[in-house]
Amino acid sequence: MRILGIESSCDETAAAVVENGERLLSNVVNSQIDIHAEYGGVIPEIAARSHLEVINPVINKALADANCTWDDIDAIAVTYAPGLIGSLLIGTLAARTLAIIHNKPLYKIHHVEAHVYANFITEQNQPTFPLLALIISGGHSQLVLFQNHGDYQLIGQTQDDAVGEAFDKVAKILGLPYPGGPSISKAAKFGDPHAFTLPIAKLQGKYDFSFSGLKTAVLRAVQREVGKDFTFPSHELPGLVDDELRHNMAASFQFTAIKTLVDKTRQAYDDFQPASVVIAGGVAANQELRHQLSAALPLSIDYAPIQLCTDNAAMIAALGYYRAQIDQPTDPYDLEVQPSLSMTSV
Numbered sequence: 001m002r003i004l005g006i007e008s009s010c011d012e013t014a015a016a017v018v019e020n021g022e023r024l025l026s027n028v029v030n031s032q033i034d035i036h037a038e039y040g041g042v043i044p045e046i047a048a049r050s051h052l053e054v055i056n057p058v059i060n061k062a063l064a065d066a067n068c069t070w071d072d073i074d075a076i077a078v079t080y081a082p083g084l085i086g087s088l089l090i091g092t093l094a095a096r097t098l099a100i101i102h103n104k105p106l107y108k109i110h111h112v113e114a115h116v117y118a119n120f121i122t123e124q125n126q127p128t129f130p131l132l133a134l135i136i137s138g139g140h141s142q143l144v145l146f147q148n149h150g151d152y153q154l155i156g157q158t159q160d161d162a163v164g165e166a167f168d169k170v171a172k173i174l175g176l177p178y179p180g181g182p183s184i185s186k187a188a189k190f191g192d193p194h195a196f197t198l199p200i201a202k203l204q205g206k207y208d209f210s211f212s213g214l215k216t217a218v219l220r221a222v223q224r225e226v227g228k229d230f231t232f233p234s235h236e237l238p239g240l241v242d243d244e245l246r247h248n249m250a251a252s253f254q255f256t257a258i259k260t261l262v263d264k265t266r267q268a269y270d271d272f273q274p275a276s277v278v279i280a281g282g283v284a285a286n287q288e289l290r291h292q293l294s295a296a297l298p299l300s301i302d303y304a305p306i307q308l309c310t311d312n313a314a315m316i317a318a319l320g321y322y323r324a325q326i327d328q329p330t331d332p333y334d335l336e337v338q339p340s341l342s343m344t345s346v
């Protein structure tokens with residue numbers, strides 16, 4: 001079964017063709033990072049306009065790269081939740097129109113659940129159930145236990161900021177470019193992870209996270225290091241931060257954020273004894289996290305390629321394949337976007 005996946009929930013316009021949920025035939029991602037980098041974050045109106053400009057060429061390229069015509073496509077899968085409303089609308093309207101014109105079944109896909117399916121796009125060593133997934137992106141930080149496809153339980157989540165959001169905000173404080181994840185991990189290579197002792201939040205929920213205090217602790221430490229008090233505006237800090245402070249703070253922040261993620265995942269592993277562990281979402285691209293997690297767990301982890309960790313449509317098509325086994329297709333005349341739907345209520 002060949003599925004065309006379409007993704008437009010944030011600042012990547014993407015389309016991909018995946019066979020049987022495991023074989024990648026094409027994967028086209030048009031990133032708007034350069035456009036939004038100028039503003040230090042995603043501007044929703046600009047994102048929606050940019051999706052509109054490129055969605056048709058991106059879909060056509062995904063079909064061409066896969067050597068497919070519409071006759072070769074069995075179904076369409078599209079992200080309908082969660083994300084920026086204007087961005088989600090462009091992808092879902094394209095998918096609905098194409099499903100009607102070409103008479104293909106349409107499956108609605110939850111973006112966060114789909115991140116996990118990047119790990120299934122492999123013809124060898126697919127993850128097995130029960131599966132513990134650490135989902136860490138710009139919008140989410142959660143631990144989810146899957147008993148099977150479509151059968152899962154949210155066991156922990158962030159109480160405030162997502163970890164990717166913390167990377168992005170700390171990068172801004174340090175004057176590192178957007179997106180913060182890759183630029184912090186690059187800067188961290190030159191710094192000492194023990195230069196600053198940063199706090200790890202203590203929470204009631206055993207598997208819950210909190211990253212807002214960590215971000216504030218970085219802000220206060222940087223203000224102190226440059227000789228200012230807590231009233232000094234954060235947007236003026238980058239001009240006062242030198243390379244040594246930038247590198248040491250990036251390394252110390254990354255060390256603390258990763259330690260939090262690894263400790264909670266280890267705790268959940270010990271309690272639930274899953275058959276596999278996967279990490280998913282943009283922050284799963286972090287190499288240091290991969291090293292630390294592998295060192296902390298007694299089972300081996302097959303990490304997904306980096307380009308399948310950040311937003312893409314291959315993961316949407318892969319989950320579409322499994323959803324097609326358990327769900328009825330969606331009516332293309334009816335599909336509405338759900339910008340704030342969490343994974344618990346799918």
Ligand code: KG4
Nearest residue numbers: 137138139164179180181282283286310311
């Ligand atoms: O999954 P994703 O592409 O989009 C969302 O669904 O949010 O994740 C984007 C997030 C951003 O916050 C970005 O800074 C972070 O993933 N990220 C990383 C790395 N690459 C991307 N964080 C840490 N280390 C990385 N190498």
Ligand code: ZN
Nearest residue numbers: 137281282311
């Ligand atoms: Zn994502």
